[in-house]
Amino acid sequence: MKKIGITTTVPIEVLIAAGFQPVDLNNVFITDPNPERLLSIAEKDGFPLNCCSWIKGIYGVCLSYGIKSVLCVTTGDCSNTIMLMEVLKLKGLEVIPFAYPDKPDSHLMQQSLLKLAETLGTTLEAASRIREELEPARNLVSKLDELTWREDRVSGWENHRWLVSSSDFIKDYHKYCQELEHLIADCLKCKSYPPQQLRLAYIGVPSVYGEDLYRYLEGNGARVVFNEIQRQFSMPEPGNSLAEQYSNYTYPYSIYDRIRDIKVQLKRRRIDGVIHYVQAFCHRGIGDIVFRHALNLPILTLEGNDDFFLTQHLKTRVEAFLDILKRSRQGSKHRPKALV
């Protein structure tokens, strides 16, 4: 299969039906043993220092890993992708644009999917058959998510790792299923996490800290039991068709659609506090204002740039936040609403 890079979660069913192997460039960037090297490729080629690291990382991956074709999302993700697309064209890559509709409407989504299928030389019937093939993988990751919050048997990091990887199913959905089945079997044998542990939600784009943040939280008596956008990547509400599936996916649309989903999950998962991660120089950071207005729980906003680990300064802020949550749990009726 010919590899096709993707800049965010897209209808991979259409890509696979067209004979492509989708590769989520974000996941390649963040799991590279030396992500700083990928950033410097972009900076040497002229990307500004104040450009988001994910964009520079994606560019570095394309050049460094010999990616020849990229599907770039032009509506519903990031305005920087549009200019990234132009630079990739300049470098000789084949660039295919894909636009999510501007609102979650399955008729509009159907048209976008049809256009993509025609561009790639496939049909939506073939893509629907791939949707059925992917169903076991989507069911398994949903089971892992349930084991995380309902039975407290899965770490926040494993939850993140498997949900975030569902954007391309580690490039091989059969392998993804096999490995995840093993992990779930192991988790079922483990003791569950203690009930006194704080329960956290992580909202916002995936962070550059990777495992470091999740492990640090767990080392300090707290566990992420809701990874918001990562969960969305797994298509938790598949509906009855591809068009419904990608209309129910909240990430490309208004922040208020995301908030509706977040509020349901905060209650269901008995969340004590929220970590909102924002990437430096990202327009989504402004959404912090809306989240603080809409969510009635303590919120810690963390901004990351190109440190791929938690600095001491961040650790101190996280610890202070967890202290407040612990004290709040121990009896105060007046929970602090927000932390800056």
Ligand code: SF4
């Ligand atoms: S973090 Fe923000 S600026 Fe960076 S790629 Fe994602 S949406 Fe774009």
